[in-house]
Amino acid sequence: MRRLREVVEKFRLYSSVSEMGEIGRRYFVINAFDGAMVILGVVLGAFVAGARDPSMIVSAGLGGMLAMGISGFAGVYISERAERIKRLKDLEKAMLADLGNSVIGDATRFAPVALAVIDGIAPAIPAFVAILPFILCLRGAMLIEQAYALSILLTLVLLFLLGALLGRLSGENVFIYGFVTTFVGLATAALILGLGGN
Amino acid sequence: MGDSGSPILTKVVLDVLKPHKPSILELGEVLGSVDGVKTVNIVIREVDVETETIKVVLEGSGFKYKEIRDVMEKFGAKIHSVDEVVVEKR
Numbered sequence: 001m002r003r004l005r006e007v008v009e010k011f012r013l014y015s016s017v018s019e020m021g022e023i024g025r026r027y028f029v030i031n032a033f034d035g036a037m038v039i040l041g042v043v044l045g046a047f048v049a050g051a052r053d054p055s056m057i058v059s060a061g062l063g064g065m066l067a068m069g070i071s072g073f074a075g076v077y078i079s080e081r082a083e084r085i086k087r088l089k090d091l092e093k094a095m096l097a098d099l100g101n102s103v104i105g106d107a108t109r110f111a112p113v114a115l116a117v118i119d120g121i122a123p124a125i126p127a128f129v130a131i132l133p134f135i136l137c138l139r140g141a142m143l144i145e146q147a148y149a150l151s152i153l154l155t156l157v158l159l160f161l162l163g164a165l166l167g168r169l170s171g172e173n174v175f176i177y178g179f180v181t182t183f184v185g186l187a188t189a190a191l192i193l194g195l196g197g198n
Numbered sequence: 199m200g201d202s203g204s205p206i207l208t209k210v211v212l213d214v215l216k217p218h219k220p221s222i223l224e225l226g227e228v229l230g231s232v233d234g235v236k237t238v239n240i241v242i243r244e245v246d247v248e249t250e251t252i253k254v255v256l257e258g259s260g261f262k263y264k265e266i267r268d269v270m271e272k273f274g275a276k277i278h279s280v281d282e283v284v285v286e287k288r
Contacts, residue, residue: 017219091217094248095276102274104217 011110017103018084018111025169027119031072033162033181035123037188038064039130040155043148044189048196052144054137061134065127073120080112126158152189159185206260207234209284213243214252216275222252225273229254232269234261251278259288 015021042064046057088108092099099105130151137147160178167177216225222240230238236258244251252275256266263280270277 013220013224016221016224019219091248091274094246095215095217095274097274097276099217099274102272103220104274 013103014107014110015114017107020111020115024115024118027072027076027115028122029162029166031068031119031122032126033159035065035068036126036130036155036158036162037185038068038123039127040152040185040188041192043130043151043155044192045196047148048192054134054144054147057134058131058138061127061131065124065131068123068127069120072123073116076119077112077116080115084108084111126155129158130155156182156185203287205285206288207263207283208259208286209255209257209282210263210266210280211282212254212256212266212270212277213279213281214254214270214275214277215249216252216270216273217249220273225269225275228269228273229256229266232261232265234258235266253281259286 039061042060043057046060051057085108088099088104091104133142133147133150133154136142137144142150160182163178163181164174166181167174170177222242226238226240229235235256237256239255239257241253241255242250243253267277
């Protein structure tokens with residue numbers, strides 16, 4: 001128990017030193033939004049193409065989820081590491097000291113990994129939620145039409161929740177933010193259905 | 199026999215250069231947990247773009263200067279000078 005508290009304290013210190021709270025939140029929302037939109041595109045694209053085999057959508061969704069996760073992890077790790085090493089070097093120049101063994105050096109190594117994990121996991125959440133109805137369909141729990149409807153509905157709800165989260169963070173109207181993100185999803189859906197119709 | 203005990207450190211005043219982060223709150227908490235330290239007093243004296251100069255006053259009984267220096271180093275802070283020392287015999 002004491003060991004756990006020490007680890008939590010250490011994480012808190014690294015997070016404070018590297019100021020990763022705000023940027024982590026931003027990464028999470030951006031990439032979760034990305035994940036929701038991509039999976040909405042996959043599901044609607046399959047619908048327009050008339051796909052009736054849930055295993056196809058599950059495979060495409062899981063593949064996309066994995067690719068987004070790896071892309072998010074790798075992209076954030078590489079860019080955050082470069083930025084933070086540059087900042088550490090600037091600080092070392094100002095301090096005329098080597099900070100590699102200090103908590104600042106530790107935080108510089110910790111933050112890119114933590115942020116990369118956040119960014120890698122964020123798109124998986126909406127992607128998994130959207131695929132879930134098709135997994136249930138595969139198991140015979142619902143019809144493919146119901147799976148499509150439920151998947152799209154769940155994705156729109158998630159988009160609303162992401163918007164609401166931003167609204168809460170900024171201290172502004174939760175519903176307005178929620179409706180804006182839902183509207184983006186609906187507009188994308190209309191565009192895909194419109195293009196697919198032609 | 200009162201003055202035949204071993205000398206112990208009861209107060210030091212340090213002039214320290216540190217980055218803005220970790221904050222003086224975080225530094226103060228860790229300094230306060232060093233064995234023998236009873237009170238920690240930190241005052242910011244100068245703020246620069248990347249760094250700040252602080253005055254650290256530590257009081258207690260029998261704390262080790264080396265431990266203080268190690269904590270400072272771990273927090274990326276550099277002791278520029280030791281401005282005051284109080285040693286008592288116990």
